[in-house]
Amino acid sequence: MRHDTALGLDALRGRPAKFGRFLVYTMLVLVFAGPLLALLVSAFAPAQDPTSLTLIPRSLTLENFRAAIRRDVLHYLFNSFVVVGFGLLLQIAVSVSAAYALARKRFPGLRLVFLLILSTMMLPEEILAIPLSLVLADVPLVHINLIGTLAGMIVPVGAWAFSILVMTEFMRDIPVELEEAARLDGAGDLRIFWSVILPLCKPALGVIGIFGFTMIWDQYMLPLLVAQDSGHFTLPLALRTLRSDEQVGIGVLLAASLLALLPSVVAFVAMQRQFMRGLTSGAVKG
Template sequence: MSRRNAGARLDTALGWGAAPGPVAFAARVLLYLVLVAVFSGPLIALLVSAFGPVTDPTRLTLIPRGLTLDNFAAAIDRDVLRYLANSFIVVGCGLLLQILVSVSAAYALARKRFPGLQLVMLLILSTLMLPEEILAIPLSLVLADVPILHVNLIGTLAGMIVPVGAWAFSILVMTEFMKEIPAELEEAARLDGAGDLRIFWSVVLPLCRPALGVIGIFGFTMIWDQYMLPLLVADDAAQFTLPLALRTLRSDDQVGLGVLLAAALLALLPSVLAFLALQRQFMRGLTSGAIKG
């Protein structure tokens, strides 16, 4: 095999890019159809079943029949809109707080040098290794009596917002991204008389938009999918977020599967819309490390 042909066969994962003929074409089409069916099939079944009657929970269909909004009407009667509003409040305030904490902590860790820097990074990294089940009881005790302030956040949406304000993943992503920003830009700004706050706001932060897209999408998904935290904090059904309410709806024998799927579709859409809104920054953030240097 010549070098040119060998390089061509490496253009695709299986070397099919250089394989002519109807057999190779049919194999590629079949593989693509299988992948599409595996990844999009459950989503299509969810979409169709949410807008149609579900008579047999073991046989979800991909073909829409008798489309109706009755499932959504029944879900609204079950206060799904209130749970959805609670989720939006928690994710909106929590994500804003998380981004503020992440960029501030990352600027200090990436652009400053102080004793114990490595220890601080190790402590932040160690929080990623603790499962939620281990933190559940200590977290509930802290929220019941917040140190220094001595405020009880149990039974409030604030109790679901404050714990997600600092996430080690977002801090580490922002820290590594800020480390790649040339120090010459910061030095030039200091020569112009800019202070730390002005450098952070006008020089460093605008260059971190790709990383902000990454932590924005992952942070939104992490907060939106929270189940353990609302379960610990909420002491009334009026404080439930949508993921927690889905579990309640599932355990209610009077709620049909179609209503549950309609509520699940409402829980899925915000994450999809958030990714579509930030996908450009997200892709730039994922690929920026590959093109540096």
């Protein structure tokens, strides 16, 4: 069986060619997986030189994780889970609702709304930092101060243009005949959305679920604006504090970094099938 490769290595034959392919693949693995392996090994290694990492451990220990726990890393991890849990649920709810209106309805100003949503992806976080902090300090209409609360980190991530655009494009490709058949059976908009449209969007939900989880989990600017004391720190923000503490060794910092990395890996593995189906569906429809 012939396996084509992007590098054209399948055309090479013989033992020297096999050795060359093995060498190239090994180098690629080391380049891409080497830093992750170094992080994993060094997190379990005893105190070491802060300027070096190792792929071959001489001994293993859990002392780095114990020291990280003593630095309240588990509390910061809990805060991150709270923010990403409620934030992702809110983001998915807003995304699918907005996408249904944009994809299946026709109303005046539709293109303008779509353009405004798209324009939010062109603004860096640094530009929005000061306006966002002012809004969170006095939320319009309800006049609630969300600064210094976890809710202040959850509400702003509820609407994300990327998720809305992905769901909108996916819903547009759903045959309108399915919606018309449901209307003939007496179903209303809510029933059609919940029983017809949403079940067909599971692949897209997997895509926005993984990207949304990663986006919220890696938030640094937003917790920096909202948190007023360490009790409201999320794990990415706490890593900055640990790094600036001279009493914290590199092993403790790497252990905390590993704890920050694992949830994203677990989320991808758990939703990998839906994620791949979503990418494949987009490729086939494109």
